[in-house]
Amino acid sequence: MYESVEREGGDITAADMVLPDSEPSEIVNFYSGSTVFLTGATGYLGKMCLEKLLRECFDIKKIYVMVRPKKGKNVQTRFEEIFDGPSMEPMKRKRPNFAAKVALVSGDCALPNLGLSPEDQQRLSAEVNCILHCAATVRFDEKLREATHINVRAVMDLLRMAKQMKNLKAMVYVSTAFSNCPRTQIDEIIYDPPITGAKLMSLLEALDDEKLDKVTPIIIGEYPNTYVFTKAVAENVIQTEGKRLPVAVFRPSIVIASLKEPVAGWIDNMYGATGVLLGAAIGVLRSVQGRKENVAEMVPADFVVNCCLASAWDVASMSNKEEDRADPETKTEDELAVYNFVSRPEAKITWDMYAKLAEKHATQVPSPHLVWAYFFALRPSRVHHLIAVFFLHTVPAYIVDFVAICLGKKPMLVKGYQKINKFADVIGYFSCREWVFTNKHVQELWQKLNKKDRELFEFSMQNFNWDSYFYTYVRGARAYILKDPLSTLPEGRVKYYKLKVAHYTLITVLMLLLYKILTMLFGFLF
Structure with missing residues (x-):
């Protein structure tokens, strides 16, 4: 509402009205005037990150969106399809000129250097201030070679590019809370993987596909699939090769439908727990092996996105405080920003x-x-x-x-x-x-947020009501997946x-x- 103002000698005009003082958003200010490089924008989380940035951080300078051709569609068609559907409608209504803020970059994480042309690499190097790396293959049965190229080599190549970005303020690597699932206690630190990224790449070069498939179970060991295995290796790559960079590892658990944004109950895939929900709801899934008393570690997608965007602001803030260090190579494991975005510590559900x-x-x-x-x-x-x-x-x-x-x-x-x-x-x-996760860094990040940021980028799971959440979750799955x-x-x-x-x-x-x-x-x- 506008404040009431009285003035001598005339009527009050709209120009004379002033908005009441409000606390500015530090996160919005961080993205204001910045150029972001976003991978994985055709996926669920990447698309939601893009929508949130365009809707709430419209003073952002530009968002470079990396897209690869798929299923007979060229990159331009896939790029345009990102902005279709219900999830983009709130942003389009609020920011009808959003197209001026986004630019297409053709690339593919399965290829060396993310499949980016030398010209695009040079352009990104000169302009990018923030990297949000959401791209990954999430197929649990992916061949080890493909999973390594997409989930490990792409990270190695992206880090090399990031080191050429002189104006880089933050980089967030989206991993998974289950990247270290052979452990039962998972803290916000990087654990040693069974093999380093460099050795894994050498192994792939030495073996043909047939031999690699045979030894894959031996290579991944206790890991249940190539997805979580390669995510663990990639985190180690971040630790060893990202020492001089303002980089964070962001680990969400099982991501399910949104609570509020961009629309309540938004979900566009049947991965994980959502597949169980819909399979049981329509009467085709009748049994899953599991222990009722175990914690079902899952989080709403919009909270994941908000915390991810906030973590970029946080790592940039921490990097600014460390600028006076004489030797950036002295950055230790504990100083690498790791965020376990999980529900168990604050809103446990079995x-x-x-x-x-x-x-x-x-x-x-x-x-x-x-x-x-x-x-x-x-x-x-x-x-x-x-x-x-x-x-x-x-x-x-x-x-x-x-x-x-x-x-x-x-x-x-x-x-x-x-x-x-x-x-x-x-x-x-x-x-x-069952796993015991700690999320001290996430809780500390929430405490750093001012009132405005807590409104715009809500992600605290404290006092989260699962019953009311399921009301929108089920209806969203019915509307958006079953159509x-x-x-x-x-x-x-x-x-x-x-x-x-x-x-x-x-x-x-x-x-x-x-x-x-x-x-x-x-x-x-x-």
Whole structure:
């Protein structure tokens, strides 16, 4: 609101009105006039970082967005597609001239020097003040060679480029909280990986694909997949080769839908916990191996983005304070900024709570896309899980596909459940284990923020309400992934109750058959 002002000798004009004093945003000021190089902008987090910067930090000078061609689409088409969809609408309404702030850079993390042309490298070197490296391959079953090129070599090459950027104020490398998952206690420090980046690259050069595939299990050792393994190696690369740079390692845990921004419940992928949520909600996922009492380590995407952008400001501030050091090479491990963005220390949620909240809210807004009634359970025993998968996934899939073949239709469910069971096994690694994370640096960062920044870049998990969060999470997954608006809710409820009746009828029939079989066996034996 404007302050009331009275003046002698005339009416008050709009020019005479002044806004009340307000505390400026230090984070917004940090990005003001800066040039940012953003990788991974076609991915979930990268796209959200781009939207947030354009919406709240519009005095930013420029954002260079690196995009690679994919699936027959050129880089310009993919670049334009970044700005489509519901997540970009709030930014477009607030900043209709956003296009003047962004520029396309063609690149590919799978290639040497990120696939950047010499001209683009020179331009970035001269102009960039901040690097946000969100690009990565997140496929758990990625071949080691591809995963290393994208997740390790690209980091090595980017660090070499960063050293040529004379005006660089901050670089944030987005890793994962599970980069050191063979450990049970994970602090905000860099741990020694099984192999250094340089040695891993030498190993890749020495082995052909066939030999590398055979020895991959030996190379990654206790790590469950090539994704977390290469992330651990990349963090070590940051530590050893980024000593003279204002660099931070940012580790979010499982990223799920947004709480508020850019729209409540925004999610565009089915990775991790969201896949469990939707699979159970539509009735296709009925079992995952996991311990109910274990902590389900997950965080909302908009909080992740806010903390990531704030960490760049923080590392730049710390770097300014260290400018008087005589020898920047004396930077120690403890001084490398590492941020574990996790929920456990402040807002713990167990897998049992997750499953109950998912069921509570999913059954409130059933979709017409339902395949069966909600019938999901976490099973701690591997044997019990496999039995459940056989009877609740495999057998129904073969029955349905058999009927489809008889009707002259294409069988699909068996192949579909093969993918679902593979996905359940991936999730099972995380739901059967538990980690103790510390996030002292994240909590300290929150304390550094002034009132304005806490409003614009909220990320504190203290007093986080999971029940109210799941209200928007479930509805967001329904709307943005299933593409099913709430206007179909009446139709969904009718289908849900029909399937529920069918579900309990089937269970009753099966129980009666089992009782009959046991009675006959008992009579035969005795």
